[in-house]
Amino acid sequence: xxxxxxxxxxxxxxxxxxxxxxxxxxxxxxxxxxxxxxxxxxxxxxxxxxxxxxxxxxxxxxxxxxxxxxxxxxxxxxxxxxxxxxxxxxxxxxxxxxxxxxxxxxxxxxxxxxxxxxxxxxxxxxxxxxxxxxxxxxxxxxxxxxxxxxxxxxxxxxxxxxxxxxxxxxxxxxxxxxxxxxx
Numbered sequence: 001x002x003x004x005x006x007x008x009x010x011x012x013x014x015x016x017x018x019x020x021x022x023x024x025x026x027x028x029x030x031x032x033x034x035x036x037x038x039x040x041x042x043x044x045x046x047x048x049x050x051x052x053x054x055x056x057x058x059x060x061x062x063x064x065x066x067x068x069x070x071x072x073x074x075x076x077x078x079x080x081x082x083x084x085x086x087x088x089x090x091x092x093x094x095x096x097x098x099x100x101x102x103x104x105x106x107x108x109x110x111x112x113x114x115x116x117x118x119x120x121x122x123x124x125x126x127x128x129x130x131x132x133x134x135x136x137x138x139x140x141x142x143x144x145x146x147x148x149x150x151x152x153x154x155x156x157x158x159x160x161x162x163x164x165x166x167x168x169x170x171x172x173x174x175x176x177x178x179x180x181x182x183x
Contacts, residue, residue, distance in 0.1 A: 006086060006174045007077040009167050010093050014070040016163060017100070021063050028056060055114070059107055066100040084182065090175045094168055101160045105153055112149045 073093040077086060120126055120141075130138065 006090060006171060007074065009171045010070070010074040010077055013093070013097060013164065013167055014074050017067045017070050021067055025060065062103060066096065069096045087175055087178050090171055094171060097164055097168060101164060105157060108156055109149060109153055112152060116145050
């Protein structure tokens, strides 16, 4: 029974990661599909189109690797596995999820910092406004942007804690039950 429950939890984690990948692909594609003026503005701000494309492809590549690792974890859990083998697979799955969440938090932080940098320095209107303000105002703006990045990252962390945390807690419960059976 624990094998089936563990397999079901890992399968759910796999489906959530696929849904998340599709969500981020759609979010990335929407500006280019919906509005030509917004696309032109983005192209102006991100003057190095290749950098933006490379970073996006790299990010999706890493996410696809994590989805593959979760798929592999799901397939590794078999009803005929011993309790020890199932415990090893549970530990591997938990580790993959932990690294996946950590990667997304770091990538989100870096992406927002790069986005704000390009917006402040490459958007002609914003760059002109930034040139006309004093050091104190710039410091306040940078502190506000740091706060925005922090709030965004904390919100994503809470989302992951809610979604993945609940499932990992169930997986951890199965792990502890298996440990009791092993003794």
